Amino acid sequence: MFDNLSDRLERSFKLLKGQGRITEINIAETLKDVRRALLDADVNYKIAKTFTENVKQKALGQNVLNAIQPGQLMIKLVRDELAELMGGEKSDINIKGSPAIILIAGLQGSGKTTFAGKLANFLKTKKGKKPLLVAGDIYRPAAIEQLKVIGEQIDIPVYAEDGNKNPVKIAKAAVKEAKHKGNDLVIVDTAGRLAIDEQMMTEITEIKKAINPHEILFVVDSMTGQDAVNTAKEFNDRLDFNGVVLTKLDGDTRGGAALSIKTIVNKPIKFVGTGEKMDALDIFYPERMADRILGMGDIVTLVEKAQEQFDVEEARKLQKKIAKNLFNFNDFISQIQQIKKMGNIKDLAGMIPGVGKAMKDIDIDDDAFKGIEAIVSSMTSVERENPSIMNGSRRKRIANGSGTSIQDVNRLIKQFDETRKMMKMVSGGKNLSRMMRNMPMGR
Secondary structure, three states, X not given: OOHHHHHHHHHHHHOOOOXXXXXXXXXHHHHHHHHHHHHHOOOOHHHHHHHHHHHHHHHHOOOOOOOOOHHHHHHHHHHHHHHHHOOOOOOOOOOOOOOEEEEEEOOOOOOHHHHHHHHHHHHHHHHOOOEEEEEEOOOOOOHHHHHHHHHHHHOOOEEOOOOOOOHHHHHHHHHHHHHHHOOOEEEEEEOOOOOOOHHXXXXXXXXXXXXXXXXXXXXXXXXXXXXXXXXXXXXXXXXXXXXXXXXXXXXXXXXXXXXXXXXXXXXXXXXXXXXXXXXXXXXXXXXXXXXXXXXXXXXXXXXXXXHHOOOHHHHHHHHHHHHOOOOOHHHHHHHHHHHHHOOOHHHHHHOOOOHHHHOOOOOOOOOOOHHHHHHHHOOOHHHHHOHHHOOHHHHHHHHHHHOOOHHHHXXXXXXXXXXXXXXXXXXXXXXXXXXHHHOOOOO
């Protein structure tokens, strides 16, 4: 995500390295390179030009403190301008209503149906809503079936009328059904086309008039770059939507859509899709995204994801087990499961400042823990609870049962033992103080 843009911007800032102060000459060279980086990321030319002009004016108006190097100041100015370009601050979704009605729009292939399911799941689990999904795409083969499968997966009902070719009537009937069944939220999936056409625009405009949605979200495939921005403008002219959703942001996106769309349509980005799973949906925070583009990480989001999986009572029990050196393979696997629930491993690592760049060329599979889980699953319940009894014959049996080698089993047990020792050391206040004193900080 934004890897090429991040690299180009980093190179641009290096032009100021070693400079004693910011001048009109050295800043011109830097910003020329920044503008090229934005254009390579498929950002609209006028937006890229305005962006660099704004940064230039702010930079030349700054009195650079002795403690701040020109390169550091430029990074801050670009970061702030990037955040402003993408909307400045997060924008909430309107879910007030009885029921609240959300209309989903976009071209075919942008990920509307999957997003509809993700949004329903998000508002159900995070906001306590009781959603009803509506299958309003009557043209795409298997679209209705796809939404039904998603609904089963997240345990949310789907309203569909097989054989009915009037999406306006379907949407109206769905709202009536929601009121009858006590659903406080209706999310209407609509048909898309491979390109914008008059029939499509007329149809979705009629749906809007019929159900009077509280929120209209336009779904954009972020990998299509500037084309997506142009499409968004045409939709906005007809629908006057409330916000944008960027899908497939976990792919090889250049970033043009994310950086240009707010300026072009003057509507905020509200959500971003970051994977195929139903929980791979994030609220869009412009400042956090700016930090990630500039390689500063996103610790706030990482902590929030961890807190979602954090159970206070379980943590207390685990702390006691660690203190008594009773941490076992059952606890080990439990911690891995919590990490996996947080999302894509490589994306999580990228939220840690400095780590994202270091791991750029390292391919981390979502099944990175598969081998570990297979080994632990091949252990008996007694072995998982008492790792110390693991002798040679047991290790050989575990290797055969998990389809791994004895070396793999030995390596995991060794890593587990080292982890357990470290956790016990950290769990005791005195040991922790001693360990901190012995760390070679500043030496």
